[in-house]
Amino acid sequence: MLLHVRHESEYNYDIPVALGPQTLYLYPRTYPYQQMLDYSLIIDPKPSRIVRNIDVEGNVQQLAYFNHPTNRLMVTAEMKLQSDEFNSFDFVLFPFETQRVPFRYPKYEQDLLQPYLERVGVTHRIEDWAKQIAAKSGWQTTGFLIALNQTIREFTYEIREVGSPFPPEQTLTLRKGSCRDYTTLFMAACRSLGIAARFVSGYLFGNPQQEHQLHAWVEVYLPGAGWRGFDPTEGSLVVNRHIFLTSTAKPELAAPISGTFIGRANSTLRSELLFA
Numbered sequence: 001m002l003l004h005v006r007h008e009s010e011y012n013y014d015i016p017v018a019l020g021p022q023t024l025y026l027y028p029r030t031y032p033y034q035q036m037l038d039y040s041l042i043i044d045p046k047p048s049r050i051v052r053n054i055d056v057e058g059n060v061q062q063l064a065y066f067n068h069p070t071n072r073l074m075v076t077a078e079m080k081l082q083s084d085e086f087n088s089f090d091f092v093l094f095p096f097e098t099q100r101v102p103f104r105y106p107k108y109e110q111d112l113l114q115p116y117l118e119r120v121g122v123t124h125r126i127e128d129w130a131k132q133i134a135a136k137s138g139w140q141t142t143g144f145l146i147a148l149n150q151t152i153r154e155f156t157y158e159i160r161e162v163g164s165p166f167p168p169e170q171t172l173t174l175r176k177g178s179c180r181d182y183t184t185l186f187m188a189a190c191r192s193l194g195i196a197a198r199f200v201s202g203y204l205f206g207n208p209q210q211e212h213q214l215h216a217w218v219e220v221y222l223p224g225a226g227w228r229g230f231d232p233t234e235g236s237l238v239v240n241r242h243i244f245l246t247s248t249a250k251p252e253l254a255a256p257i258s259g260t261f262i263g264r265a266n267s268t269l270r271s272e273l274l275f276a
Helices: 107-112 124-136 141-153 168-174 179-192
Strands: 002-024 034-044 049-054 060-065 070-083 197-204 215-222 226-231 242-248 257-262 267-275
Touching (some): 124 179, 141 179, 141 226, 168 179, 197 226, 226 242
Antiparallel strands (some): 002 060, 002 070, 002 257, 002 267, 034 070, 049 060, 197 215, 215 226
């Protein structure tokens, strides 16, 4: 399947400002079944310099620097990818004891996975809820993840274009939220049982409700399977309709564009996302 995305973001300032460095996470991550065919990034005003890095978590990070005042910042990223079908369940959990939760990773993986195991947002209520789902799934690792995905999918979805994710317990209590709220709740439930989980930001093709905004989902690390994606908004495993921009242990670091400006201006944001 060929995926073509155009993501346009425009910031307007009511008086000229001096832009600080802008950090962009708008470059797709590479996965074995997904190959980028073309990519372009257009920024207006033209930066004095753009530096492309790999950040501490393996994401492509683009840093844009400016040296002239402006009352506008326009960022347009366009990408084409070949995304092939694959079997999300084509793995064997090994060591075999990891087929049941809770489990511990082999030490070398445990050490590397520490940021994704921190019990951020894990409360007694979250842990009890996760254990109830696990018990109904026979404490099977894969069964728990599928059941957790389906349980959150039954919550009431709401569109909230800006703002940080709600605390996981708030999402659980209200039984509603946005994709990023669902994602952080899923992460907290996994971490409460010792499963490493991270926040993923990107695009979802094929769902009219999601095609005009950034989407968020979860990846969990499973021994023998590596990082595997679960989308609680869709209630499905991640296959070939998702485009990955960034993954992180800390959801607040997943913004596609972040930076500062010097000045007393008020700013507005317009964002447009198009699939073809």
